[in-house]
Amino acid sequence: MGERIKLIANNKKAYHDYFIDEKYEAGVELAGTEVKSMRMGKCSVKESFIKIEKGEVYVYGMNVSPYEKGNIFNKDPLRVRKLLLHKAEIGKLDAKIAQKGYTLVPLQVYFKGSLVKVEIGLARGKKLYDKREDIAKKDQKRELEREFKVRNL
Numbered sequence: 001m002g003e004r005i006k007l008i009a010n011n012k013k014a015y016h017d018y019f020i021d022e023k024y025e026a027g028v029e030l031a032g033t034e035v036k037s038m039r040m041g042k043c044s045v046k047e048s049f050i051k052i053e054k055g056e057v058y059v060y061g062m063n064v065s066p067y068e069k070g071n072i073f074n075k076d077p078l079r080v081r082k083l084l085l086h087k088a089e090i091g092k093l094d095a096k097i098a099q100k101g102y103t104l105v106p107l108q109v110y111f112k113g114s115l116v117k118v119e120i121g122l123a124r125g126k127k128l129y130d131k132r133e134d135i136a137k138k139d140q141k142r143e144l145e146r147e148f149k150v151r152n153l
Helices: 012-017 032-039 087-098 128-151
Strands: 005-010 018-028 049-053 056-060 081-084 102-112 115-125
Touching: 012 018, 012 102, 012 115, 012 128, 018 087, 018 102, 032 102, 049 087, 056 087, 087 102, 087 115
Parallel strands: none
Antiparallel strands: 005 102, 018 081, 018 115, 049 056, 049 102, 056 081, 102 115
16 A cells, blocks of 8 residues: 555656557566665666567666676676566557557566566557647657746746
């Protein structure tokens, strides 16, 4: 109920490049030193992506920096990591990805209690004009906030 959530890494680029239709929460299979490194906030999901192979979900390109005191127990920072989801969820995601234009992207990595979780987004790619539209809306909103702030001083 009141589980603490501590954000480790966020993928802002995913929101810029994709329309996020659905979100899922998955566990990550990690080694001990990787968890310690994540506790120090050393994780990046900027260039990572997710694939479903033989009924299992894997994240590619998720960078977990080696733990400083981990010596021989450290793993490769860019190794492929297995995501933990229920079989029904994997089947549902696999069916959605089979449709044209859908992909899976990691949105954020966080601690939920003592467990490392990844938020996965079922995403459709944006075209260039969609990205320009979003940028124009953000600029307009920023300008309105600036005007409001000036008036209320």
